Ligand SMILES: *[C@@H]1O[C@H](CO)[C@@H](O)[C@H](O)[C@H]1NC(C)=O
């Protein structure tokens with residue numbers, strides 16, 4: 001069932017844009033209009049270094065100073081075409097408004113261009129306008145990133161008609177109030193670089209309408225869309241919440257903003273699964289309180305699930321925007337309950353906890369309920385602060401609605417953030433695991449606990465890659481410690497999927513365990529095997545030297561490798577993923593230092609950078625890697641329990657290569673296997 005509110009929005013979106021009826025025309029079937037003035041506007045890529053051929057039709061946001069040859073900004077490269085592009089702030093700053101118009105050209109069946117800058121569909125967009133009646137046919141806004149993303153439009157409906165492009169900025173915002181633009185291409189050139197590389201087809205106008213059809217086909221049509229990692233069909237998600245298994249069904253709720261692919265007043269989306277792999281959408285579980293105050297960002301923040309008295313209860317942070325409600329308590333704990341697990345009702349006795357303990361700062365969030373075997377009671381940890389360091393507050397409950405404060409369970413040393421979010425706390429063997437979000441990172445500590453106070457013995461990162469935050473743990477009905485995290489993070493500006501109307505994805509379900517060194521380890525759950533959509537290709541035993549060896553060509557698969565280090569003479573090896581001649585994601589292991597490095601410096605539209613982890617001494621001299629590729633994102637699980645997750649989003653359709661190369665010697669693989677994976681929505 002589709003929540004009514006969402007369906008309405010999806011229909012509105014599809015009515016406002018033109019969906020591709022079928023596959024795009026092939027490159028070879030299209031005319032190459034390069035240099036043909038009838039088919040491409042003048043100075044379509046600004047390589048004259050100024051606005052020659054373009055007309056400023058209103059305002060002062062655009063002028064010759066808009067054309068720049070800057071190559072990078074605070075978040076990385078701009079990815080412009082050739083040298084020059086339009087950077088919307090360089091003429092008159094962030095808040096200036098205006099409109100720029102191209103010369104007229106004859107529409108072909110397809111066109112593409114690069115867009116960057118602010119997300120604001122009403123006020124910041126590149127538009128296709130028909131000359132005859134000045135009708136705005138299609139438009140596309142930015143993604144709140146300076147870097148440029150290629151948008152492709154099917155314009156076959158208007159082929160042959162005279163049209164022009166407008167670059168429109170009516171945003172006076174001092175934050176993301178500008179739009180960037182470059183390289184309009186018409187006809188065959190719109191689809192690729194002419195060197196064997198084709199652009200991913202991205203853009204809200206290309207999205208099939210939702211029409212309550214199965215997410216399976218909707219998601220298959222979006223080249224940025226992970227196929228078996230949870231994503232919302234539209235809008236924004238962050239923290240997973242309410243993770244639980246009850247009466248056989250796994251429940252995954254998420255912090256959710258349905259109205260745009262941006263954070264906003266928080267709802268809880270809800271999906272269920274019988275195997276924690278294949279998900280089905282249920283109606284939105286929680287919605288913000290009705291408000292008539294403009295800009296009121298009050299909503300239902302992160303929380304957890306508790307099975308009690310034959311019902312499933314959601315115990316969560318009720319967040320009140322104190323700018324809209326002066327004097328209110330910013331964060332309290334509230335409860336919603338369900339007899340069926342499908343529809344949730346707010347408890348009439350809310351709030352369950354009216355606010356932070358007396359005298360404590362207002363920051364008091366993300367209640368996580370657990371059953372405490374030390375005194376056989378329900379307990380709850382909450383993220384808090386003492387002003388200088390993150391803290392965990394501990395409560396005891398007799399039922400979901402009544403909690404008493406025990407005290408501060410643990411205070412950090414200040415180095416892991418001044419405030420902590422999303423704490424989780426549970427026993428594994430004779431140790432206790434605490435993990436939380438601090439400094440924008442997911443951190444864990446392992447140690448001991450006496451029923452009221454935690455003592456830390458070891459600390460580390462929950463995930464060594466860049467795309468992980470707000471992990472939530474739950475114990476399933478078979479007693480396993482499972483977890484899912486948000487494969488996103490606050491510091492990144494890389495949300496290219498906003499161009500397709502959604503943002504945010506969750507990890508695959510993992511099982512948590514204590515590593516041999518006492519740290520927290522992750523491994524994929526066995527149920528993920530059910531995603532296999534075809535036979536596994538097996539290679540090996542195999543020797544690979546300093547000549548790259550191709551392993552496979554796929555971007556939706558599971559790749560398992562086992563390297564026999566005893567028989568390896570190479571000093572390091574590099575595995576390339578999502579590889580084409582233009583880009584690749586590199587995973588390098590240095591044998592002596594045991595350092596594994598993930599390098600996405602030239603990999604795609606996602607976060608660019610390098611992240612590394614020092615692995616444990618491989619057992620029996622065998623290093624094993626278990627890698628999940630899902631369209632544009634990846635998760636790497638190492639045999640020792642290390643995990644690295646990243647969002648990459650290659651720019652080209654051909655970036656599906658997987659190859660390996662040994663450096664300074666040969667590399668002995670015991671086995672390599674590649675298993676194609678299918679959608680978790682089919
Ligand atoms: C940009 O510079 C060119 C060359 O000097 C000039 O002809 C044109 O009028 C200028 N355009 C704008 C919008 O200022």
Ligand SMILES: *[C@@H]1O[C@H](CO)[C@@H](O)[C@H](O)[C@H]1NC(C)=O
Pocket residue numbers: 450451452453
């Ligand atoms: C747990 O340890 C703390 C700190 O040492 C102590 O104050 C508290 O009394 C202990 N609680 C129990 C139940 O032993």
